[in-house]
Amino acid sequence: xxxxxxxxxxxxxxxxxxxxxxxxxxxxxxxxxxxxxxxxxxxxxxxxxxxxxxxxxxxxxxxxxxxxxxxxxxxxxxxxxxxxxxxxxxxxxxxxxxxxxxxxxxxxxxxxxxxxxxxxxxxxxxxxxxxxxxxxxxxxxxxxxxxxxxxxxxxxxxxxxxxxxxxxxxxxxxxxxxxxxxxxxxxxxxxxxxxxxxxxxxxxxxxxxxxxxxxxxxxxxxxxxxxxxxxxxxxxxxxxxxxxxxxxxxxxxxxxxxxxxxxxxxxxxxxxxxxxxxxxxxxxxxxxxxxxxxxxxxxxxxxxxxxxxxxxxxxxxxxxxxxxxxxxxxxxxxxxxxxxxxxxxxxxxxxxxxxxxxxxxxxxxxxxxxxxxxxxxxxxxxxxxxxxxxxxxxx
Amino acid sequence: xxxxxxxxxxxxxxxxxxxxxxxxxxxxxxxxxxxxxxxxxxxxxxxxxxxxxxxxxxxxxxxxxxxxxx
Numbered sequence: 001x002x003x004x005x006x007x008x009x010x011x012x013x014x015x016x017x018x019x020x021x022x023x024x025x026x027x028x029x030x031x032x033x034x035x036x037x038x039x040x041x042x043x044x045x046x047x048x049x050x051x052x053x054x055x056x057x058x059x060x061x062x063x064x065x066x067x068x069x070x071x072x073x074x075x076x077x078x079x080x081x082x083x084x085x086x087x088x089x090x091x092x093x094x095x096x097x098x099x100x101x102x103x104x105x106x107x108x109x110x111x112x113x114x115x116x117x118x119x120x121x122x123x124x125x126x127x128x129x130x131x132x133x134x135x136x137x138x139x140x141x142x143x144x145x146x147x148x149x150x151x152x153x154x155x156x157x158x159x160x161x162x163x164x165x166x167x168x169x170x171x172x173x174x175x176x177x178x179x180x181x182x183x184x185x186x187x188x189x190x191x192x193x194x195x196x197x198x199x200x201x202x203x204x205x206x207x208x209x210x211x212x213x214x215x216x217x218x219x220x221x222x223x224x225x226x227x228x229x230x231x232x233x234x235x236x237x238x239x240x241x242x243x244x245x246x247x248x249x250x251x252x253x254x255x256x257x258x259x260x261x262x263x264x265x266x267x268x269x270x271x272x273x274x275x276x277x278x279x280x281x282x283x284x285x286x287x288x289x290x291x292x293x294x295x296x297x298x299x300x301x302x303x304x305x306x307x308x309x310x311x312x313x314x315x316x317x318x319x320x321x322x323x324x325x326x327x328x329x330x331x332x333x334x335x336x337x338x339x340x341x342x343x344x345x346x347x348x349x350x351x352x353x354x355x356x357x358x359x360x361x362x363x364x365x366x367x368x369x370x371x372x373x374x375x376x377x378x379x380x381x382x383x384x385x386x387x388x389x390x391x392x393x394x395x
Numbered sequence: 396x397x398x399x400x401x402x403x404x405x406x407x408x409x410x411x412x413x414x415x416x417x418x419x420x421x422x423x424x425x426x427x428x429x430x431x432x433x434x435x436x437x438x439x440x441x442x443x444x445x446x447x448x449x450x451x452x453x454x455x456x457x458x459x460x461x462x463x464x465x
Binding site for chain 2: 170171172173176198199201203206209212224225226227233234235239242317318385
């Protein structure tokens with residue numbers, strides 16, 4: 001694989017805006033969508049990344065069973081009040097839409113950095129913007145990208161379960177709003193009725209014991225781009241849990257499917273995703289699969305034998321609170337300060353670097369299947385909300 | 396919570412049963428206000444006829460406008 005420097009399209013801003021990528025420029029004026037370069041792969045390399053994604057998903061599924069069987073949710077910092085609902089949701093298998101593995105790949109080894117299983121973003125750029133870029137600039141090449149088709153197919157599968165339609169909610173940032181808008185569009189293309197609502201607009205009807213929209217209509221299905229660990233720290237936490245099994249059974253049914261086990265409101269992503277979006281998963285995966293070639297040594301109670309490692313807060317987001325230690329010395333971020341929920345200590349991975357950039361490969365899954373990739377580049381080792389998105393292709 | 400402040404306000408648990416006002420003031424897990432309802436006035440009474448309460452989600456990540464995706 002290689003990083004190829006190119007001349008951006010003269011009107012790239014207008015072109016990516018037309019396909020929904022309105023947040024293409026960072027607050028400091030530099031591009032977030034950076035088409036001054038692309039990453040080129042051989043098809044065999046893409047095959048490896050795809051296979052690695054499927055294998056990590058298999059490991060994560062096995063880990064989910066063990067986390068619950070061994071009662072390890074508390075170790076992951078997950079509140080005890082949520083445990084019955086997580087267990088019931090895991091067993092009743094409500095729909096799970098998507099997720100993104102962040103992988104390190106240097107052309108030789110592939111390593112899991114983390115799993116963004118609950119509220120992954122970077123979707124508009126991965127599914128749409130880079131696809132149109134490929135079509136306009138490199139029509140003879142291909143791209144690891146079946147996101148759009150797979151999302152629509154998944155919604156079509158769910159159509160019978162969700163006759164009343166899906167509410168799409170977000171916290172209000174521009175990126176989240178556009179991501180939700182795109183997902184809403186895929187649901188509509190899948191034949192579902194959809195509506196948007198802001199998280200703060202969701203109401204609780206204490207008489208009907210149901211969540212309602214601004215017109216006080218009962219919400220039966222909610223896609224929320226809003227992390228479960230946030231929801232469970234907010235005033236409606238108990239109400240949210242009361243709509244989930246085992247506390248609530250669904251009061252209305254789809255025409256052909258029985259979803260009684262899914263609760264009185266169907267939440268997408270399901271609450272069991274708290275187990276996978278939690279960075280403690282990395283240590284549990286390593287404990288269960290020591291030496292696995294797709295995993296990095298990772299621990300919850302300190303760095304153990306590691307002298308070069310990354311310390312990540314279990315509930316950290318967008319690179320916040322991460323410290324990089326090399327040969328015992330912090331070279332990025334700081335090691336001082338404590339975090340209530342704790343940290344995971346993960347070995348440093350061999351990363352792809354070129355032109356002073358370090359790349360992380362976000363490998364998408366839809367309905368548990370590999371579905372595409374997006375590349376984020378940083379000047380340091382930590383991917384954060386200022387890391388650029390760079391398109392890719394393969395030949 | 397957002398509602399008309401001139402209305403009657405009751406602190407309730409997730410099932411709509413009356414709680415001491417101090418429970419909501421303290422932000423106790425799951426407690427919230429509903430507006431415009433009525434009850435017998437005793438802790439544990441079900442508050443009926445109350446309005447829907449809102450604003451119980453969306454306050455994390457910097458409040459409205461916060462990014463929940465990553």
